[in-house]
Amino acid sequence: MKTVILSFALFIFGFQSCLANNASAIRFDALEQKYHLSDEKITAHQLLSFFGLTSGLEVRFAPSLAQQTYELPQKLTETELLRWLANTFSSIQTYNQQQQLISLTVLPKGQVQSESLILANDPVNEGKAHKLKQTNKTAKERFQLRLKEFDQQLQAQIKQQIERSIHREEKLQYQKEQQALRNAQEQSVLTDKLRRLKVHDPELYTRLLEINQGRYPDLESEILSSKD
Numbered sequence: 001m002k003t004v005i006l007s008f009a010l011f012i013f014g015f016q017s018c019l020a021n022n023a024s025a026i027r028f029d030a031l032e033q034k035y036h037l038s039d040e041k042i043t044a045h046q047l048l049s050f051f052g053l054t055s056g057l058e059v060r061f062a063p064s065l066a067q068q069t070y071e072l073p074q075k076l077t078e079t080e081l082l083r084w085l086a087n088t089f090s091s092i093q094t095y096n097q098q099q100q101l102i103s104l105t106v107l108p109k110g111q112v113q114s115e116s117l118i119l120a121n122d123p124v125n126e127g128k129a130h131k132l133k134q135t136n137k138t139a140k141e142r143f144q145l146r147l148k149e150f151d152q153q154l155q156a157q158i159k160q161q162i163e164r165s166i167h168r169e170e171k172l173q174y175q176k177e178q179q180a181l182r183n184a185q186e187q188s189v190l191t192d193k194l195r196r197l198k199v200h201d202p203e204l205y206t207r208l209l210e211i212n213q214g215r216y217p218d219l220e221s222e223i224l225s226s227k228d
Contacts, residue, residue: 028054030136035076041069045120048106051081052120054135056142058103059120065089065108066118102146127162128169191222198223 025042028035028050035051044065052059055078072084085091085106092105092112107114123146130140147155190212197205213219 026050028136033077035078035081037072037074037076039071039074041071044068044070044106045118047072049120052104053126053129054139056126056135056139056146057101058123058146059106060103060117061106061120062108062111062114063116063118065106096145096149100142100145102142102149123158124161124165127158128165131162131166187216187219187222190216191219194219195223 025040025046026035026037035054044061045067047070048059048061048065051057070088073080076084082091082093082104085104089109090107090111092107093101094103094105096102105117123143126143127147129135130143147158150158194205194208194212197208209220209223216222
């Protein structure tokens with residue numbers, strides 16, 4: 001059975017404490033330990049990707065299911081969601097040697113295998129979310145159990161990739177913050193200059209304002225609100 005590893009990172013990096021996906025389609029309340037769904041339909045892709053990340057289970061599913069939409073009860077515990085999946089699809093659960101549930105394969109009802117499967121979440125993205133404390137304790141513990149099923153070399157590779165990914169994001173965030181700071185400083189200098197020109201050279205002020213408003217949309221309001 002061939003697995004096609006596709007990372008559907010629709011929500012990985014905009015987490016709130018309750019982990020919301022697709023704005024309002026599904027969220028997980030860690031205190032209640034329940035999934036909350038809106039009355040809108042949700043695609044299998046969205047549901048399984050979100051469930052995989054918040055449960056810590058490795059979830060694979062048949063490509064034919066990806067964009068099919070479903071209506072679910074508005075509140076479900078993990079056990080109830082697993083039961084719904086088992087009733088709606090062919091749901092194959094895998095356990096480790098300690099009989100702990102670690103993965104789930106979801107196929108169309110009646111099928112027992114598939115030519116290819118989609119991995120709902122990239123393990124590097126999962127590991128990064130857990131490392132950044134963007135998930136919950138149960139999901140993190142299950143993810144660690146899954147890692148232990150790999151040989152040491154693969155475990156080390158995944159952990160290294162997680163650290164690299166976090167470092168890249170931190171670097172990009174730092175660069176964005178520095179750029180924003182530079183822009184703010186430049187705008188402040190320009191605002192002071194134009195405020196003076198508005199009084200002493202209105203014609204030049206108008207020309208420079210027109211030139212710079214594309215880059216600084218709120219420039220004129222800043223000038224008008226500035227106090228001498």
